[in-house]
Structures are given as C-alpha cells and as structure tokens.
Amino acid sequence: MDLARRLVSPERLYLVALGLTGLAALVSVTLPAAERGELAANMVSATVGAALGGLSVDTFLLSRPAGWIMSRGRGWIAGILAVSLGLTALAAAALTTAAGLGSHPVAIAAGCALTVFNTAASLGLRLRRFWFVYAMRALGGAVLVAGYGLLWLGRRLDGGLWSELWLGVQVGTAAVLGVAVLAWARRSGPVAAATAGRQEYRADLLAVGRLHVGVCAQMLTYRLGQVLVARFAGAGPLGVFALAVAALEFAQSGAVVRAQRILAERDPAAVGDHGREVVKGAFPIAALAVVGLAVLGVLSPDYRNAWVFGLLLLPGTLALSAGKTWSAALLKRSGEGATTAVALVTMSVSVVLYVLLIPWAGAVGAAVASSVAYFVYALRTRQRLHRSTPALVNRMA
Incomplete structure (x- = not known):
C-alpha cells in the first residue's frame, strides 16, 4: 500500500x-x-x-x-x-x-x-x-x-x-x-x-444556508436540463445526451482536484489561479471525448447524435473547468455570499434557456443552453474574484 x-x-x-x-x-x-x-x-x-x-x-x-x-x-x-x-x-x-x-x-x-x-x-x-x-x-x-x-x-x-x-x-x-x-x-x-456557543452555531447555520443556495443553483444549472429532456424528449434522447455530458465531464477532472485542494488550503493567501492550467489540461481530453462519441455513433446507431451534443458542450466545458477553480478561490477569499451571487445569476440564465429551448429543440437545446450557462458562470466568477481580491489576481497574472 x-x-x-x-x-x-x-x-x-x-x-x-x-x-x-x-x-x-x-x-x-x-x-x-x-x-x-x-x-x-x-x-x-x-x-x-x-x-x-x-x-x-x-x-x-x-x-x-x-x-x-x-x-x-x-x-x-x-x-x-x-x-x-x-x-x-x-x-x-x-x-x-x-x-x-x-x-x-x-x-x-x-x-x-x-x-x-x-x-x-x-x-x-x-x-x-x-x-x-x-x-x-x-x-x-x-x-x-x-x-x-x-x-x-x-x-x-x-x-x-x-x-x-x-x-x-x-x-x-x-x-x-x-x-x-x-x-x-x-x-x-x-x-x-x-x-x-449559540452565536457560533447560528453562524454555522447561516453559512450553510448561504453556501447551499449557491450549490443548489449550480446543480440546477448542471442537471436541470437532463430532467427536462427526460420530461419533454423521453428516455432515448436522455440516454444519448447524458452520455455526452458524462464524457465531457471527464475533462473537468483536473479542475475538480484543484478546487478541492484550494478549499482544503488553510491559508487563503496561498491560493493561486490555476484557470489557464486546467483549461490546457481539459482541452485535449474534451476533444478526445468528442471523437470517441463520434466513433461510438458509427458503431451504435442509437448513439449517432452523441458527438453533436459533445461538440456543443465542449466550449462550455472548458469555461466550466476554469470557473470551478476560480469559484473555489472566491469562496476562500470572499465567503459563501460571493459564490452564491454568481450561482444565482448563472441559474437564472440557464433555467430560462432550458425552458425555452428544450421543449422546442430537445437535447440539442439542452446542450446549447448548458454551454451558454457555463460561460456565464466562468465570466461572472472571474469578474467577482477580480473585484473582490485584486491583490490575489495580480499575483496570479
């Protein structure tokens, strides 16, 4: 061992x-x-x-x-x-x-x-x-x-x-x-x-509430599309779209590990910006995932549209990879309120897009809406991090 x-x-x-x-x-x-x-x-x-x-x-x-x-x-x-x-x-x-x-x-x-x-x-x-x-x-x-x-x-x-x-x-x-x-x-x-004492426990509950609102908003951004695809398009399209989502999520593994390490870091001043690094690592994996989905579509006609969903999700996946590391840094530096504000803005955009596009375009609409929402998430997170911690961003540049 x-x-x-x-x-x-x-x-x-x-x-x-x-x-x-x-x-x-x-x-x-x-x-x-x-x-x-x-x-x-x-x-x-x-x-x-x-x-x-x-x-x-x-x-x-x-x-x-x-x-x-x-x-x-x-x-x-x-x-x-x-x-x-x-x-x-x-x-x-x-x-x-x-x-x-x-x-x-x-x-x-x-x-x-x-x-x-x-x-x-x-x-x-x-x-x-x-x-x-x-x-x-x-x-x-x-x-x-x-x-x-x-x-x-x-x-x-x-x-x-x-x-x-x-x-x-x-x-x-x-x-x-x-x-x-x-x-x-x-x-x-x-x-x-x-x-x-009571004051500390009350502060914990408030912190949980602020953080949880943001996490809920993020999860609805990531997964509500699949729930609506199931409702409006049925089991078959959901099975193909969910496969494309899972394939592209593999490209975010480096960002997830980096975000966990940032959250576990006890000294907020030691937190650095790894956004560019994780994007460079995510791109070849995401590209290979799309190629793999295309090959799968040739071998199994049931999944012939999977590569289309993957290609539509690819830009958003890269943005989300960077956004996850920036979000972890923002949480450590500015607290739950900052990340929650970003997540609520992103959720508002994603829910509107999901409701408008999925009943009309099915899984294709879900893929487009997801990518747009991920870009909004990364952009707003970076902007909030820059405004709240200019010293950190200057060191990271």
Whole structure:
C-alpha cells in the first residue's frame, strides 16, 4: 500500500477514478438508448437530490477553518447530516416524479448514499487523506465496470437492473468510507467538549444556508436540463445526451482536484489561479471525448447524435473547468455570499434557456443552453474574484 502511494499521486488516482467512471459510462452504451435513459434518470434524480437536499455539507466542511470540528463537536456534524438525509430523500423523490422516468426507491436510496459518501469524503480530505478518498472512488468505479460487464455478458439489458447495481456500489463505497472516517476519529483520541456557543452555531447555520443556495443553483444549472429532456424528449434522447455530458465531464477532472485542494488550503493567501492550467489540461481530453462519441455513433446507431451534443458542450466545458477553480478561490477569499451571487445569476440564465429551448429543440437545446450557462458562470466568477481580491489576481497574472 505504501509503495502504491509513492508511485501514484492523489491527482493521478483521481484521474483513474474518473477514468473508471467514464469507462462505466462507456460500457453502459451496450444498453439500448431507452434503457440507458432509465439508468440516467435514476442517476440524475439521485445526484441532484443529494445536491439539493444534502445542505452542501461536503463543501461546507471543506471550507471551515482549522479547529472548527473540535470546537463544534461531532454531534453537530451528525445532526446536520441527519437533517440532510431527510431532505435528500424528499428531493430525489420529487425529481423522479418531475422527470417521469426512473425508480423512486433507487433514486432515494442512492441519493442518501451519495450524501453520506460526500460528507465522509470531505472529512477525509480535511485530514489530508486524499489518497484513500480517491482510492475509494476508483474502487467504486472498478466494481461498477465489472458489474456492468457481467450484466452485459448475461444479456440482461435492463436499465432498471443496471440502476440497482449502481445503487449497490454507492451504498458500499459510502459504508466503507464512513467506517474509515469513524476509525480515524477514534484513533485521534477522546474529543474535548464543544466550546462553541449559540452565536457560533447560528453562524454555522447561516453559512450553510448561504453556501447551499449557491450549490443548489449550480446543480440546477448542471442537471436541470437532463430532467427536462427526460420530461419533454423521453428516455432515448436522455440516454444519448447524458452520455455526452458524462464524457465531457471527464475533462473537468483536473479542475475538480484543484478546487478541492484550494478549499482544503488553510491559508487563503496561498491560493493561486490555476484557470489557464486546467483549461490546457481539459482541452485535449474534451476533444478526445468528442471523437470517441463520434466513433461510438458509427458503431451504435442509437448513439449517432452523441458527438453533436459533445461538440456543443465542449466550449462550455472548458469555461466550466476554469470557473470551478476560480469559484473555489472566491469562496476562500470572499465567503459563501460571493459564490452564491454568481450561482444565482448563472441559474437564472440557464433555467430560462432550458425552458425555452428544450421543449422546442430537445437535447440539442439542452446542450446549447448548458454551454451558454457555463460561460456565464466562468465570466461572472472571474469578474467577482477580480473585484473582490485584486491583490490575489495580480499575483496570479
């Protein structure tokens, strides 16, 4: 294990995890488009449900200053998590109903598992356990790829069954990572009594609220299009469009890792601008993803339009990659209110575009609307970062 850690950096391990997730998405194209649409509907309802109902506990925990957990006590974290699980279940159920596709039990259970995993992962990242957290993501992806392969070999091409396998992987990885975090906490020794008072707890709730509004707005920008495609275009187009989205998201892996490291940085003055760097890293991966979608369309007529969606999403993907790192820097420098303001502006633009374009142009409209919204997000984030922290931007130039 120690040798593996020396040979494989956390960043590379995260890329492996993203690669396995992408491979799972690739294997899922062996499903007919309509069956893959059912799988995608369950995934979207669960992930968006976890984002809307999860109170953004993962990002909130990462953004807290050193010593915060000790001053608040573990019971405070457990209480926030318990409330978020209930809200996640409600959100996942509502989204499944809105999409008109998928299984309520699968979406609810998977959404709750994702909330647990994200919370445990944030605690692990605060402890600098990057390698273990990313290893769990990679392991989950490997199990999912193997499971999909076995179902395909058995000719069990049922989107509902594949969704249940995906649910099992989410539950398993959440359980393992959760147990690991509890073990790390136990080894750290007895926890002193919480020292925070009512004012501090009230400030936490206000911070959660401000941050969560922004995260909800971001998630609606990223995923509402898929819910509306399911509602207005049906399972087949959703299956193809969701594949293109997943393929292009792989190009954002470097930006995600960089943003997590920025959030985990204890000294805001040490935060730098990595926007240009992540765009340079994202472009060749995004271009290869579009080429791969085109090849897939030749091999499987069900997915012949996937490359079109990918090409339309590519410019926005590059903008979003830069925007994620700028957003993390903005959060560290200016707090939750700044990122929330940007997210609300972006959501307003995206919702209007989704409502106007998707009923008329289906998945093509969703792709165009998404790219425009991502550009707005990156532009507004950069502008807000420049105005609020000119010293930081000058050092980053």
